[in-house]
Amino acid sequence: MIKRSVLLVIGLISLVMGVAGVFLPLLPTVPFVLLAAFCFARSSERLHRWLMTHPWFADALNNWDQKKAIxxxxxxxxxxxxxxxxxxxxxxxxxxxxxxxxxxxxxxxxxxxxxxxxxxxxx
Incomplete structure:
Protein backbone atom coordinates (compact mmCIF):
# COMPACT_ATOMS: atom_id res chain seq x y z
CA MET A 1 0.00 0.00 0.00
CA ILE A 2 2.81 2.44 0.87
CA LYS A 3 4.70 1.55 -2.32
CA ARG A 4 1.62 2.29 -4.45
CA SER A 5 1.09 5.60 -2.66
CA VAL A 6 4.71 6.64 -3.16
CA LEU A 7 4.57 5.68 -6.84
CA LEU A 8 1.32 7.61 -7.23
CA VAL A 9 2.84 10.75 -5.69
CA ILE A 10 5.99 10.43 -7.83
CA GLY A 11 3.80 9.91 -10.90
CA LEU A 12 1.69 12.98 -10.16
CA ILE A 13 4.74 15.17 -9.55
CA SER A 14 6.34 13.85 -12.75
CA LEU A 15 3.18 14.55 -14.71
CA VAL A 16 3.04 18.12 -13.40
CA MET A 17 6.70 18.59 -14.38
CA GLY A 18 6.02 17.08 -17.81
CA VAL A 19 3.05 19.36 -18.42
CA ALA A 20 5.13 22.35 -17.32
CA GLY A 21 7.75 21.21 -19.86
CA VAL A 22 5.20 21.65 -22.64
CA PHE A 23 5.14 25.37 -21.87
CA LEU A 24 8.64 25.97 -20.49
CA PRO A 25 11.23 25.43 -23.22
CA LEU A 26 14.11 24.38 -20.96
CA LEU A 27 12.15 21.78 -18.98
CA PRO A 28 12.08 18.41 -20.75
CA THR A 29 8.63 16.87 -21.13
CA VAL A 30 9.29 13.34 -22.33
CA PRO A 31 11.34 11.95 -19.40
CA PHE A 32 8.82 13.22 -16.87
CA VAL A 33 5.84 11.83 -18.78
CA LEU A 34 7.60 8.46 -19.22
CA LEU A 35 8.29 8.37 -15.48
CA ALA A 36 4.65 9.26 -14.76
CA ALA A 37 3.47 6.44 -17.05
CA PHE A 38 5.82 4.00 -15.31
CA CYS A 39 4.59 5.06 -11.87
CA PHE A 40 0.90 5.08 -12.85
CA ALA A 41 1.20 1.60 -14.39
CA ARG A 42 2.19 0.35 -10.94
CA SER A 43 -0.10 2.51 -8.80
CA SER A 44 -3.27 3.60 -10.61
CA GLU A 45 -4.85 1.80 -13.55
CA ARG A 46 -7.25 4.70 -14.11
CA LEU A 47 -4.49 7.35 -14.31
CA HIS A 48 -2.33 5.08 -16.48
CA ARG A 49 -5.20 4.54 -18.94
CA TRP A 50 -5.93 8.28 -18.97
CA LEU A 51 -2.29 9.18 -19.63
CA MET A 52 -1.87 6.55 -22.35
CA THR A 53 -4.88 7.94 -24.23
CA HIS A 54 -4.29 11.65 -23.61
CA PRO A 55 -4.00 13.58 -26.91
CA TRP A 56 -0.79 15.37 -25.88
CA PHE A 57 1.13 12.30 -24.77
CA ALA A 58 -0.47 9.18 -26.28
CA ASP A 59 1.61 9.11 -29.47
CA ALA A 60 5.00 9.35 -27.76
CA LEU A 61 4.01 6.98 -24.94
CA ASN A 62 2.60 4.35 -27.29
CA ASN A 63 5.66 4.57 -29.57
CA TRP A 64 7.87 4.04 -26.55
CA ASP A 65 5.70 1.29 -25.09
CA GLN A 66 5.27 -0.68 -28.31
CA LYS A 67 8.42 0.05 -30.32
CA LYS A 68 10.91 1.39 -27.75
CA ALA A 69 11.45 4.30 -30.14
CA ILE A 70 10.65 7.99 -30.41
Missing part, protein backbone atom coordinates in the same frame (compact mmCIF):
# COMPACT_ATOMS: atom_id res chain seq x y z
CA UNK A 71 9.98 10.29 -33.35
CA UNK A 72 13.08 11.90 -34.86
CA UNK A 73 11.87 15.46 -34.22
CA UNK A 74 10.99 14.70 -30.60
CA UNK A 75 14.39 13.09 -30.10
CA UNK A 76 16.20 16.13 -31.52
CA UNK A 77 14.10 18.50 -29.42
CA UNK A 78 14.84 16.48 -26.29
CA UNK A 79 18.58 16.52 -27.02
CA UNK A 80 18.73 20.24 -27.79
CA UNK A 81 16.57 21.38 -24.89
CA UNK A 82 18.30 19.07 -22.43
CA UNK A 83 21.67 20.39 -23.59
CA UNK A 84 20.52 23.99 -23.18
CA UNK A 85 19.09 23.29 -19.76
CA UNK A 86 22.25 21.58 -18.56
CA UNK A 87 24.45 24.31 -20.09
CA UNK A 88 22.56 27.00 -18.18
CA UNK A 89 22.79 24.97 -14.98
CA UNK A 90 26.53 24.41 -15.47
CA UNK A 91 27.06 28.13 -16.13
CA UNK A 92 25.11 29.17 -13.03
CA UNK A 93 26.46 26.67 -10.49
CA UNK A 94 29.61 27.93 -8.76
CA UNK A 95 30.98 24.58 -7.51
CA UNK A 96 33.36 22.75 -9.83
CA UNK A 97 32.36 19.27 -8.63
CA UNK A 98 28.68 20.05 -9.33
CA UNK A 99 29.58 21.35 -12.80
CA UNK A 100 31.46 18.09 -13.48
CA UNK A 101 28.55 16.01 -12.18
CA UNK A 102 26.06 17.93 -14.36
CA UNK A 103 28.32 17.53 -17.38
CA UNK A 104 28.61 13.79 -16.72
CA UNK A 105 24.84 13.49 -16.42
CA UNK A 106 24.42 15.40 -19.68
CA UNK A 107 26.84 13.09 -21.48
CA UNK A 108 25.00 10.03 -20.12
CA UNK A 109 21.61 11.46 -21.11
CA UNK A 110 22.77 12.35 -24.62
CA UNK A 111 24.34 8.92 -25.05
CA UNK A 112 21.08 7.29 -23.98
CA UNK A 113 18.99 9.49 -26.27
CA UNK A 114 21.37 8.83 -29.15
CA UNK A 115 20.96 5.08 -28.62
CA UNK A 116 17.15 5.19 -28.70
CA UNK A 117 15.79 4.09 -32.11
CA UNK A 118 14.08 6.76 -34.21
CA UNK A 119 10.77 6.72 -35.99
CA UNK A 120 10.12 8.89 -39.01
CA UNK A 121 8.17 12.05 -38.21
CA UNK A 122 4.60 11.93 -39.44
CA UNK A 123 3.34 15.02 -41.24
Missing amino acids: RRGLKRKAMVLSSLSFAISIAVVPLLWVKLMLFSLLVALLAFLHSVPELEDTP
